[in-house]
Amino acid sequence: MKNYKSLSVYKDRDVYIFGASGGGEIVKDFLECHDVPICAFVDSNKEKWGASFFGYEVISPKKLQEDAKVNKNVLVQIASSYENEIRDELKKMNITDYISFSAFFMLKKRKIFELFQQDKEFYKYYLENIVLTPKETKELWGRCFDKAAMDQKMDSVVALCMPPKTGNYTVCETFFQNERDTMLCVETWRSSFYLTNLFKVVNASHNKIITAVREPISQNISLLFQIGDEDEWLVDQPEFWKNDYSKLLYKIGRMDSGEGEECIYERQIRSDHKTMFIQNFFEEQFKKRLGIDLLAEPFDTKRGFSIVEQNGFEIFIFQLEKFDSIQKELLSFVGLDQGIKFYRANDASVKYYAQLYQEVKETIPLTRQYFEDSFNNPYIKHFYSEEDIRKFRMKWEKHVVEEEKL
Numbered sequence: 001m002k003n004y005k006s007l008s009v010y011k012d013r014d015v016y017i018f019g020a021s022g023g024g025e026i027v028k029d030f031l032e033c034h035d036v037p038i039c040a041f042v043d044s045n046k047e048k049w050g051a052s053f054f055g056y057e058v059i060s061p062k063k064l065q066e067d068a069k070v071n072k073n074v075l076v077q078i079a080s081s082y083e084n085e086i087r088d089e090l091k092k093m094n095i096t097d098y099i100s101f102s103a104f105f106m107l108k109k110r111k112i113f114e115l116f117q118q119d120k121e122f123y124k125y126y127l128e129n130i131v132l133t134p135k136e137t138k139e140l141w142g143r144c145f146d147k148a149a150m151d152q153k154m155d156s157v158v159a160l161c162m163p164p165k166t167g168n169y170t171v172c173e174t175f176f177q178n179e180r181d182t183m184l185c186v187e188t189w190r191s192s193f194y195l196t197n198l199f200k201v202v203n204a205s206h207n208k209i210i211t212a213v214r215e216p217i218s219q220n221i222s223l224l225f226q227i228g229d230e231d232e233w234l235v236d237q238p239e240f241w242k243n244d245y246s247k248l249l250y251k252i253g254r255m256d257s258g259e260g261e262e263c264i265y266e267r268q269i270r271s272d273h274k275t276m277f278i279q280n281f282f283e284e285q286f287k288k289r290l291g292i293d294l295l296a297e298p299f300d301t302k303r304g305f306s307i308v309e310q311n312g313f314e315i316f317i318f319q320l321e322k323f324d325s326i327q328k329e330l331l332s333f334v335g336l337d338q339g340i341k342f343y344r345a346n347d348a349s350v351k352y353y354a355q356l357y358q359e360v361k362e363t364i365p366l367t368r369q370y371f372e373d374s375f376n377n378p379y380i381k382h383f384y385s386e387e388d389i390r391k392f393r394m395k396w397e398k399h400v401v402e403e404e405k406l
Contacts, residue, residue, distance in 0.1 A: 007034055008076065013073055019086070030183070041057070080101060154204035159188050161211050165219050167323055210330070327342060365401040368400050374396075
């Protein structure tokens with residue numbers, strides 16, 4: 001079995017990939033990316049013999065044995081989870097020049113291990129925050145590691161760090177479907193927590209972040225429906241929307257202080273409210289974690305977007321309300337064709353609770369304090385014009401009631 005520490009193991013060798021399936025595709029992509037010629041695929045399944053797999057012929061183990069007898073330059077790369085069985089079969093054929101599937105993955109991730117050696121703090125971060133993480137986070141890092149392993153020169157890494165209910169699913173789906181080879185698009189699940197280390201893994205010419213803003217009351221209402229949908233208390237507790245909803249909105253800004261009587265579902269969003277409710281998003285995610293103060297940068301409220309450069313990041317920030325008019329600029333920012341159409345995703349108006357959602361928006365009572373806090377905070381005054389705010393106030397002021405009536 002060959003040493004896997006360097007790509008030179010494949011140099012000037014006649015490489016056969018044993019396993020014409022998903023593992024074989026992974027190996028093929030890696031070898032092609034590094035200009036390693038592939039002679040053929042090998043598979044024990046008779047039905048695959050003679051067929052083409054991604055343009056390469058699939059041969060039998062017997063044909064591999066015949067080739068190896070006359071060609072001492074043959075190197076077999078195992079590409080299957082049946083690694084032990086294939087290894088035993090190769091030994092029976094007196095083929096000892098092979099690389100195991102597990103060794104291949106060590107080779108594939110060598111750049112990551114090099115980074116671990118250079119940066120012990122990142123290795124600690126990896127062990128504590130990536131290894132034991134939810135599936136979505138592992139998938140995010142997996143895409144980054146795969147790009148890093150390919151040794152490709154990346155033009156840009158585009159990280160979507162957007163508050164929930166600001167079009168993040170729409171942007172994410174569209175970018176994923178149109179991602180270029182020299183571009184990596186990642187959805188950071190509404191948190192900037194991963195960004196600094198994520199950009200370390202993929203060495204790109206440009207580190208780009210996309211984020212968005214939205215009128216706060218609309219975002220808050222939409223967000224609570226999303227939480228209710230995900231946690232399955234939207235259907236189970238319909239009375240919540242009539243009796244307790246506005247109390248929860250009122251308490252959003254006071255949850256950490258423990259003031260007042262707790263609402264029914266306050267505990268379910270207490271730990272995450274600062275990273276999910278838009279009034280607090282940019283303070284928590286950008287200023288505290290990335291050292292980026294977006295409120296200190298000018299914002300073009302007329303055009304509805306701005307591009308900011310801070311701390312080595314290029315940041316595109318836009319108003320959701322003007323999303324339709326800034327799509328070409330957003331596509332240009334990430335280097336995609338400006339003719340691409342955005343795929344609308346996670347739209348509340350087409351979900352099972354659409355009617356209830358519309359009713360709540362039309363009838364929800366709001367406290368005076370919550371209403372005033374929503375339109376007097378630094379966040380909305382920075383990203384929206386006085387005229388925008390006046391229109392927002394007109395839209396929601398009819399919902400304001402005295403607290404004792406709640």
